[in-house]
Structures are given as structure tokens and as C-alpha cells.
Amino acid sequence: MSTDVTAAHPYRPAVLAGGLAFVSGALSVDADYVPVAGRQEALDAAAERMAERLATVGGTLADIVKLTYYVTDLSLREEANRQLERLFAEARPARTFVEVSRLPYGATVEIDAIAQVRGDSTAPVA
């Protein structure tokens, strides 16, 4: 999936502050902002886009300490739990999981994150 990390938005995909990376919410949409269909596919799309945003400040999934999931259907929680196990194994981040009435572009999932970016990152903020 191509990304929107360089697209024009009035916010940055991720911001470094005090050794932490704050990742803007990543939606389950494709490169044309069309909502990704399918429960697992939507979760995976949002996670992939969140990881791309984190990468703009040199972070990886291994750096994540907190996730927040916003979903339009709370019954996605079981699939989201399996996704977390798949992506993070034992290195489990903290998480908040909430149902919301609507998300931008008709997406069904949005994920944001806080990460502790390690190492000597020289990645520019996009």
C-alpha cells in the first residue's frame, strides 16, 4: 500500500518530543482514502499506516509503548487482540480500545501510538 505520509495535512504523521514519538491517528483507508473492506484487512491497513507514520521519525513497532484503537464496531476487539499478539508477541504495549460513532473518510479503524524511539535516529520529520 502506498502511503500518505507526505500528503498535505495540517499535522505531521509523527512528532518527536522528549525522546518519545507521538504518531497521528492512522486510518484504515487506501492511498486514495477509500475505506479498506474486511475486518482483519481494516485492522491491518490501519496498523500498517501507523507503522509507516512512526517510521518517518525513525521508529519501529518494537519502539511502541502505547496504542489507542478507535473503531466503529467494538466487536473488532477480538481480532485486534490477535493482531497485537501477532505484531508484538511478548513485548506488549499498553493499549486503549474505544468505539466511536464515525471516523474520517468512512474508515472503520484508526490507530495512534506513542513510541520510545531508540538509537541514533536521523530520520527527518515529514
Ligand SMILES: CC(=[NH2+])C(=O)[O-]
Ligand atoms: C486522520 C487524522 N489523524 C486526523 O487527525 O484527521
